[in-house]
Amino acid sequence: MAQWTNRTAVMLVSLMMFGLLGCSTAETFTLQVPGGFIQAKVGFSVLLPCEMSPALNAESYEVSWYRPNKEGSPVLLYKDLKVQENTGDPQYRGRASLFGDLQKGYVSLKLENLTIADRGEYVCFVQSDRWYEKASVNLNITVVGSLPVLSLAETGDEVNVTCVSDGWSPKPIITWKDMRGRELRNSVVQHKTDSEGLVSVRSWLMFSPSDSEWISCSVGLSDQDIKEGRVLPLKSAPATEQPSEWKVSFIILLIIILMVFTVMASLFIPKIRGLIFTQEQKITSKGEQTNLLGDITHPPETGPVVNQTAETTAEAAQTSEKTDKATNTEKEITDWEKMLSCKGEGGQE
Template sequence: MWWLLLFVCACHGAPTHDTFTVSAPNGPLSVWIGSSIILPCSVSPAFTASLQVRWHRPDKYKTPVLLYENRQVQEQPADPQYKGRVSLIGQLEKGNVSLKLENVSLADSGEFVCFVAGDTWYEQASVHLIVKVMGSPPVLSVTYGGSGQVNITCVSDGWAPQPNLTWRNNGVTEIPSQNHHSATDDHGLVSVTSWLVHSSSGSKWVACSVGLPEEERKESRILPYISGVDTVELERILRDKEAEMERLKQKSEGPWKEVFISFLVLLLLSSATVFVLYRKGFIKCKDLKEAEAEYRKQDKLETESLLKTQSEEVETLKKTITELQSELDKNKGEVEAHKQQITVKLDRIQRDKEAEMERLKQKSEAQVKELEERLIASGAKVDRLKQESTGLLKTQSEEVETLKKMITELRSELETNKGEVEAHKQQITVELDRIQRDKEAEMERLKQKSEAQVKELEERLIASGAKVDRLKQESTELRSELETNKGEVEAHKQQITVELERKLRDKEAEMECLKQKSEGAFPQNHALLLTWDKLKGFKESPNMDEASVQGNLRAKGKRVQCVKPNRDQPLNTYHFILCKDPFSSGQHYWEMRIENKLSCVLAGLGPSQVVLVDQLQANLPELCFIMFCLYLDYT
């Protein structure tokens, strides 16, 4: 029983004939700008002609990238920016509905949706595309940062997507830096900027490299110092020493001490300058003595100039100090007044602050009290929730125990049914083996039958080939015979044409003769033609008055007599009485035509009257036929 349920479930879980699945890669696809790429998408089971394939962007369903419907790619409606750049790669019958995108642009970055729809079912899958653009090489610049350090900046632009930037010391050790910044322009290209504070003597050179993941990187290098760095350092040292000298001047009593101290300071500065230049590599060891002598000479000149300048500055400073002292005494009163005002303002601010603090204290106490009350209420609520949760836990524990018992029973039942399942499995295996053997035997029989049929068809083809050759030969003979008979047919045709022309001439001569004879008889029959209107009127109205009937029509009784004519007498002197089969009722009439020119109608005027034809006086041609018509109203 279990194997039957499993079979039913498996059948139910299998897709029906009208359903299908659509699959596409999970990860993103990357492509360089300007190149081509295939966006994979497949349908399972295989593609059928009734399916519709629609490639579109997520927000442009109505204007798809490509639409395949009714066994062909539809031109409308389609997104104009993809015209001529997209196509299906073929193999639709195998379920391959992949899209080929050519001349990729930066606007193609993002998601593409593969939508497949049937009559009653549809599925879709998405493909994410990343368009890559190689940016410019990084540009490095150095500025002085103070304290023997430099600020190195690295800039690179024109990348897509956002690249990563790395600093390295001497091209080996990576230098960590958190100072990174990126910006995207209107075209979607990314620019990256990074700066690094580095020691001016810490390494030979510093490198900045920029690139996309798993792609070739672009790198630039720079020396970590700038021209004029030592001059800047010396200027800073001079400023520091000048400040120190100013301090010593204030402590000294006379200008000679100041001059001496200045000389010592300049000497120290010169020594420091030489030391720094030597350390930076601007002066080599072998040139140290010459450089020192040169610097001493320059220092002497600078010292003399500096002494003179310092003396003037000392006098100026003394005057300035005197002026500042007087101004300081003048401003002391103002400072005391401002001090009193500030004291008053500080007292007022202190009082306001204390009042504000008191108000805040009271407010905080009220809030604390309110919070305590809320905590008490929440504690009661928590206790109530604890009780409810305890009851729920107890109920759930009982349900869990019940479920455990049910699981145990189901497991025991499952173990019991395992034997049955195994037995059914063996039966199914045996049955499948038998079906397989029968199938193989049937296949062998069909194979032999098909081979026999193929052999028979080959024999028939050989026989039909011989028959075709024979028919071709007969056809050739018939064609030759037909060509032979064409001459005879043409000869007969000419003979027949000549004969027909002769007969036509004879017929025309005969017609001309008849026409002449007819024109000769017409005057004699003119009297009959004059009565044609009356006869015609009687034909149209056979019940008209007897008095208006033609004189040669008269009544002879109720019976119709048929008299055989005497062929020895001339036709224009014999009385003709023509009749049909006997009748007893109904209306009848007979019509007479003479050479299709003259006509008369004979009819009875009453129910008991019979009209017979009297002798017709007319000179009729020999070849004319006379037919008399009798109309009877016989009841």
Template sequence: MFTTVGNRGTMHLGLCLRVLILAALTVPIRAAQPAQETFTLTVPDGPTSTLSGSSVSLLCQVSPLFNVEPLEVRWYRSSNFHSLALLYKYHKIQEAPVDPQYSGRVSLTGGMERGNVSLTLERVTLEDKGEYVCQVTSKQWYEKASVFLTVNVTGSEPVLSVAEARGGGGQVNVTCSSAGWSPQPKLIWTNKEGTEIRNGQEVLNTSDPQGLVSVSSWLLYAPSYSDWLACTVSLSEEVKRESRILPLIYTAPTAVPGVYKEAYILILVLLVLSPVIICALCSVILWKRRGSMWSSSRKSRNSSDQTELGQRPTETKNLIEGAENTVKTLTRQRAAGKGGNLKAETNNSIEGAETTVKTPTEYIAFDWHQVKGFKG
């Protein structure tokens, strides 16, 4: 009897233990199962903006939070499901079939164990702008959401120019132009007080094949003596370019009142006459230089003549002494009976002397009668 009762108690106790073990194993699984079966994705409401050449994160978060490492994550352009920017599968990022445009530039850096599947894109270019789709897939469920990326490109410095307006009336036509912007920028005119000018302006935007925008604007303006204008082209308060101009500097004489008109005419006259003045100065300088050279040459010639004239008396004296010696020799020969024409030979010697001592301007007077011992 006791044996029967003991067996029944043992059976009831074993059954209770089995129920408790099953309950303990079943409750945690049922609590965790809904997070893996269904989920949603959280993305930014508006577009994500970045500058060309920088890095950007396209945010995408799984809700409720759980570890998504065992799941599949796809990032792709909305226009083409098969053109993948990134594919995460089998616990790693796949090399193919990713678009080569994104090779080496994308990663998942949010922390997948916390349910963050945000895409980080480096070295952003203008071609990267557009809509991206974040898709997370499990064995039972998948969800996707879109993130729009805008790439800001800062354009060139605005170029300003001024021309007289048609019909005159003291107004000028001020032009502002800038190119190479993305997306379409905002252009405003302001005066020196910083007040925006809205009247009398027109704005034109054009795009090139690369999607970059050029902006131009024209403004009719009546300048005063000290007013300047500013043209500002901007994408935001942080991304903008500005140029300024003083219209009075560039306007025609008819559009400039008072002293500015007279100053403009004076400058114009000086510009016209400056070539004539320069030519006259060059002529004076050349004339003075030539006169100086001629004077130096004349002094050199006079010095040479004076030197030569200083040497002539010595030469003449030597010739006279030679002639005297010749006369003495001829006289002795005559006395010895070797006759000869003493006067003729002496004349020949003197003519040679006269030829030798000839100066550049005249012949030195030479009297052969001064030769000692000569008798005609």
């Protein structure tokens, strides 16, 4: 009886092991996901990889992506051979989709239009009729902040330079350098995180203006996401850069020249106008005098006072015509008329 019992127990154990072995051969699988963080930027898309091993056909399986402790409100749910569109967290609707060939065991998640709220852990869950597995993927959202703003404050013989930049995620690194590229390490750095998880950085540095023409403040996350600001460490500098001495001298000289021309113009323009007006008056007076002299020297012609006979008149007319052709002057014509007039008087006597 005891021997039979032992044989029965051995058979049962063998059957169980065979069943488990058969199940593991046909149904079991694992999920492969990347370790560490996956980096992505706000506003862009990202792929969260998840792959079955071995590469089984997952078309008839249930695939779910969810945040920790939120299984009932998944980011994406694939069930009954389709994605359940109206199920899950509303903030991911229209932005989450499966990526890859389900027949080859690819069950990756694609997220679009990323926001700061999307960063964190995501769980990949795959279940068949007899087996299930899950694995976690960590997403880190990077946000590039503002261009550093630098300001100056005099402190004795040195200058206190301040560098401020806002809106970074994760916490950025700040670096000070001089014009030769040497890193300046005597700075003080502070970080502050707001309600949205964005980090602001603020740093101070004491610097002597005689050490370098300018210094720079760089803030960034990596070599591709670095923003830099520069400042001239000059004393009494209200801005980040002062004009050179020759520019200031040129501006002062230009102002002086303009003032001299303005004064000269105000003094000489009225005199020039008076001189031109005087010349115009002289020219006008001279023209009027010329017209008056012309009227006096050329009086209107009058006929002879003494009555002449018809012969005398005809002869005088012929003589006047010949004389006019020869001399063509009004004065000579007048002299001839006087002579003819005298001759006529002598003939009458």
